[in-house]
Amino acid sequence: MSAQHQDVLDFVAQQAPFNALPESACDYFCHHLEVIYVTRENQIQWLDSVNPKLFLIRSGVIELVAPDSEPVARLTTGDYFGYPSLLSGEAIKNRIEVKHDALVYMLNQHDFDYLRREYKAFEQYFVRAHSNRLLSSKFQHHSDSWSERKIADLMTRQAVTLGPDASIGECAKTMTEHGVSSIMVVQANEQDTEQLIGVVTDRDLRSRVLAAGIDANQSIAEIMTAEPKFIFENNRVFSAMHLMLKHNIHHLPVLNEHHQPMGMVTSTDLLRQQKSDPVQLIGRIYKASGVKDLKRYAQEVPELLDGFAYHIDDISLIGKLLSGISDALTTRLIQLFIQQHGDAPSRFSWICFGSQAREEQTLHSDQDNGLLLPNDLNEQQLDYFRRMGEFVCEQLDVCGIVRCPGNIMASNSECRLSVKGWLDRFAKWLATPTPEAMLNCKIFFDLRFISGSSGLFADFSKALSALKPDQLFYRALASELNLNSVPIGLFNQLKTQKDEQHHRYIDLKRRGIVIINDIVRLYALQGNIRYASTLERLDALTKTQLLSKKDIFDLKDCWRYLTQLRLHAQLSGESLPSNCINPDSLTSLERHQLKEAFYLVRQAQQAASFKFARGSL
Known part of the structure; x- marks a missing residue:
């Protein structure tokens, strides 16, 4: 040689x-x-x-x-x-x-x-x-379509800010000098960094100053919109559109992850983006005059999704879109109820759980929702919210978002609880991790605010974060991971099920996506991460030492791949159970990729089980 x-x-x-x-x-x-x-x-x-x-x-x-x-x-x-x-x-x-x-x-x-x-x-x-x-x-590698762009991509200038003590006249002059239609009002916190406390727009100057005859020497704190809605710089354009439609606002502050002002996005900025049927549909939902209109708009979703799903790169946007439509339907139904029955007798927060909370809904997702109420309401006040819960859940069903088989809905008195009631329930699950408690944790720890009082929900979330699970809880939740397995048998072969017509299939949700969600939720709870979305939880985990970056990357890719297969199976209309795919319909390479995804999920499942169940935290 x-x-x-x-x-x-x-x-x-x-x-x-x-x-x-x-x-x-x-x-x-x-x-x-x-x-x-x-x-x-x-x-x-x-x-x-x-x-x-x-x-x-x-x-x-x-x-x-x-x-x-x-x-x-x-x-x-x-x-x-x-x-x-x-x-x-x-x-x-x-x-x-x-x-x-x-x-x-x-x-x-x-x-x-x-x-x-x-x-x-x-x-x-x-x-x-x-x-x-x-x-x-x-x-x-994202395209230039609106769906793939981050808010930061639209930023053309730095934030224009003033302190709350600046005069109205100074505000108008600053807006003119910078050629902007709004000002972000900021105040230094204990760390001496600027935090957003309000917004003043040109419309405010017209309606709250000129029309009201307010002295221009007064401070802008008197006319600003306090605690304004905002969005983070890494959120997508779609999220900004949805937020602005939901709250009928035209100026949306953009903050970095430290809540420091980065700039302002306006409705004009967003209109420059490619117009989108999904966003237009959500806009119509928020303006619907009644349930009849909402039902008609909801019937457009499958066809809209069929035309939209194949023109985006990030499959997670589909879940956000469908969850956004559910959010819009829920919010508008609450508004319609209030129009018919009068203002709510107290603060309330309509909350959602499960796939809607994670913003991972599909065409076949059902309802998972509840009401968060103040403590010590009287019977008359509770009856108002009983009727609200029953109305909204019934009409969501009419609009095609079917009732939850487990009755996890605000129409159920067990899901209309006070802040103390919800906290007591969570504390009990954490303290006594029975199989039923573990099942409830999987559902209810995926939690998100929809409508009502954001302040009430923020107080509840803060108190919930203070409840610290012990080692026994993590062991029990990790043990639950082993009750479900990926469909891979000996020699790395796919294991299928058969229906009554002897069709072979694999349940992508139960045997893959749910396992990933459970793994990520487990790590997120340990890291005290309060995001509901699986991908957002994984992003947040990159800032901890709980999972390696490679494991996070693998879990994100597997989740996206299985979610994409699941969506395409739903759109194809195959005569299979929901969320299922026939592996024979895949190419040889696609089957290899499916096996690889399941292989990586099984590795992560075994690692999590060992880490938590063996007490090696």
């Missing part, structure tokens, strides 16, 4: 997956590879859809670039590329850009397929690599 060949053999043997394969696999690769030198001058000749190859970089730097010129990956020594087309047979879409001339080992399709057949671990390595590439790249 020549020294050159031995050098190649030594290098390849150190690279995955060959470092875990028999020597014969490495020998075969080295005897059949071709050595090429890739430069800027010849870079366009190597990626050929008609004759795809596997490439292993020995030295140099190559960047993989998407058709939209966005970088996909930066590849260096030991990295592979070219394998997606070898696995799928699909045309090559990406291109390479050489950053530093590269020495590359190249293997043809025939020899790649031989190694796949002979060495299962070789095939699994590249299927897994392709799954990660496929799952992540789809969600890492």
Whole structure:
């Protein structure tokens, strides 16, 4: 054996997956590879859809670039590329850009397929690599559509701010100088950082100053809108549109994660974005004159979703859209009830649980809601909220959001509780983690405010955060993880169920998505993370040491992939149980990807069970 060949053999043997394969696999690769030198001058000749190859970089730097010129990956020594087309047979879409001339080992399709057949671990390595590439790249490179843009992308200037003691005249002058239609009113907190306390708009100057004859020397604290609605810079444009429609506002402050002012988004800014049927539908719901209109608008959802679902990159937006529609229907029904029966006799907070709280609803989601009420209401006041709960839940059912089989609805007196009543219930579940208590925790700890008094809900949330689960609770909740399993059997084969017509299927929700939600909820509770959304919880977990970044990345990708399959199965109208898919309808590569997703979920499930159930916190 020549020294050159031995050098190649030594290098390849150190690279995955060959470092875990028999020597014969490495020998075969080295005897059949071709050595090429890739430069800027010849870079366009190597990626050929008609004759795809596997490439292993020995030295140099190559960047993989998407058709939209966005970088996909930066590849260096030991990295592979070219394998997606070898696995799928699909045309090559990406291109390479050489950053530093590269020495590359190249293997043809025939020899790649031989190694796949002979060495299962070789095939699994590249299927897994392709799954990660496929799952992540789809969600890492966003289009320019409104649905994919973050609020921060719309910011064209820094926040224009004044203190509450500034005069009305000074405010008008500042707005004119900066060419803006609003001012953010800020005040320094104990840490000497500016916090938003109010907003003054040009409409306020007209209606609250000029029309009312207010002296321009008075402070803007007298005319500002205190405690205004706001949005965070990393939220999507869709969320801003929804919030502005819900509250009929035209100026929305944008804050960073420390609640410091970043800027202002206006309705004009949003109108410049591509108009959207979903947003228009939500707007019509908020303006509906009665239940009849709401029912008609709700019937548009399946067709709207069918046309919308295939034009976005981030599948989580579908859940936000459907949850936004449920929020809008609920809010408008509450308003209609109040119009018919008079103002509420006290503060109240309409809250939701489960998939609506996580903003992960599908076409088949049912109701999970309740009422949070002040302590010590009298019978007459309680009767008002009984009628509100019954009315809203009944009309949601009429609009197609079916009743909860478990009766977790505000029409049920057990779900219309005072702040003390809800806190006592949560405290009991935490203290006595019975199987029933664990089931309730899975439902009720996914909690979100919908309508009514945000202050009442904030007080409740603060008190709820003070309830600290003990080790026994975490062990019990972790043990619950093992009551459900991913549908993978011996030899990594998919395990299916059969219906009465002998159709084979896999329940993507129960056997995959629910497990991910349960895992993430468990870690979020330990980290005292109060977000309800699974993806937001995972984002928040990146700032803790509870999960590695790789585990967080894998869970997010698996959740997105399984959710996407679930949605497409619902839209396809197959005669299968809800949330289910027939694996025979998938391509060979898609089945590999499904197995890989389940494999990663099972790993995370086992790790969480070991960490919490064994008391290794």
